[in-house]
Amino acid sequence: MNEFEWEELEAATENFSPWNLISKGSHGRVYRGILNNGKHVAIKKQSSGLQDSSKIENEARLLSSLHRNSCLVEFLGVGHDGSNNKLVVMEHMPNGTLHELLHSPAMPPPTWRKRVDIALQVANGVRLLHGSNPVPIVHRDIKSTNILLDSNWDAKLADFGLSVSLASDNDATLPAGTIGYLDPNYNTPCKLSTKIDVFSYGVVLLELISCREVMDVRRSPTSIVDWAVPLIKQGRFLEVCDKRTRLQPHLDRKNIICLLSLAARCVLPVESLRPSMGEIVATLEQSIRFPLTTVGFIRRAILNTTSSTAVVKKCRRIIVKKLVLMVTS
Known part of the structure; x- marks a missing residue:
């Protein structure tokens, strides 16, 4: 588990400035920050006055046990404040919730x-x-x-x-x-x-x-x-x-x-x-096996067929009908 120095996290968030506050809940507050290497991160810190740190401890323990996956927010490591309370460092998600x-x-x-x-x-x-x-x-x-x-x-x-x-x-x-x-x-x-x-x-x-x-x-x-x-x-x-x-x-x-x-x-x-x-x-x-763009492309290609014989026209109508049924069934 990667361990961050308190001084780096404090500097990254400009001393946990309210301007860098992303969200707050009953168990902690999340701040945006920029590490020394230029990486943008989100840092979860225990709320002031809260004595129970079990939720943040639990989150750090669980995240460290999971393999990295694109469908879970990436866990980068932990830090500790001056009172030895744990902080969780994660990737920053810039587009909110x-x-x-x-x-x-x-x-x-x-x-x-x-x-x-x-x-x-x-x-x-x-x-x-x-x-x-x-x-x-x-x-x-x-x-x-x-x-x-x-x-x-x-x-x-x-x-x-x-x-x-x-x-x-x-x-x-x-x-x-x-x-x-x-x-x-x-x-x-x-x-x-x-x-x-x-x-x-x-x-x-x-x-x-x-x-x-x-x-x-x-x-x-x-x-x-x-x-x-x-x-x-x-x-x-x-x-x-x-x-x-x-x-x-x-x-x-x-x-x-x-x-x-x-x-x-x-x-x-x-x-x-x-x-x-x-x-x-x-x-x-x-x-989503048949992406909308692909189906639309196929449908347009069929409709734009240049041949005008009665047989081709009939086949064209049948294929279009089957395509529509395929994506609506």
């Missing part, structure tokens, strides 16, 4: 294809945790504010302060998470399982497609799950969609139906009926 992308009025809404890409990137990150050796890891706080965007607008899972391994001593681990994303079944320590992450991921999918806040007291129902799932069951998929993003009826509809159907399965009350993260990844990969 998924929550900001979806809900900030200043941000243009993502395309439908970009939403599918983000859904797959996050799913791959969670699958990596669930497939961790020797024991699966449960994130326990999957939500849009814990999904960060890099310089290419690719999504990475972050904030592992509440994460735990599925070890035998977890009978003493109290349930934790964020209201709205938290699995209602996770109400006792013995209920800990990878399926609570699946539930939270399903809520993120609903948020990703609708751009509705997960808990919105101005609306009825307040919960995004209670609002969206009945509409999905009735086949009213388009009513759940973000109205700001233009829809290409044949091509985008396939991806939207895939995401919303998957989300409805993820938030099923019966845990055993929820898909695994491996199944979720496979479903999403199947959904």
Whole structure:
């Protein structure tokens, strides 16, 4: 584990200046910084006055045990302040959080294809945790504010302060998470399982497609799950969609139906009926097997065929019809 000197981290953040504060939570504050080698980083520091450092200690321990992966925020090392409290140093994600992308009025809404890409990137990150050796890891706080965007607008899972391994001593681990994303079944320590992450991921999918806040007291129902799932069951998929993003009826509809159907399965009350993260990844990969740009290119090539014989025209119509069916089935 790489160890950073306190003086370097202090200089990198200009003495942890409020101007460099990226975010703050109940367990710590995250600051942007520039190391001596010019690398831009994010540094998580325990909040002032907080005595319990277990969440940051846990995050450092867990991140150091994981192999580097493009779907998880990169862990660079640790440092210690003057009171010997641990700091976590990670890569800086310059484009903020998924929550900001979806809900900030200043941000243009993502395309439908970009939403599918983000859904797959996050799913791959969670699958990596669930497939961790020797024991699966449960994130326990999957939500849009814990999904960060890099310089290419690719999504990475972050904030592992509440994460735990599925070890035998977890009978003493109290349930934790964020209201709205938290699995209602996770109400006792013995209920800990990878399926609570699946539930939270399903809520993120609903948020990703609708751009509705997960808990919105101005609306009825307040919960995004209670609002969206009945509409999905009735086949009213388009009513759940973000109205700001233009829809290409044949091509985008396939991806939207895939995401919303998957989300409805993820938030099923019966845990055993929820898909695994491996199944979720496979479903999403199947959904984007025929990229929209490729299908569009093929379709245009067929339509632009110069021959005008009746046989070729008929074949052209059949092929176009099959292409449309292929991406909407």
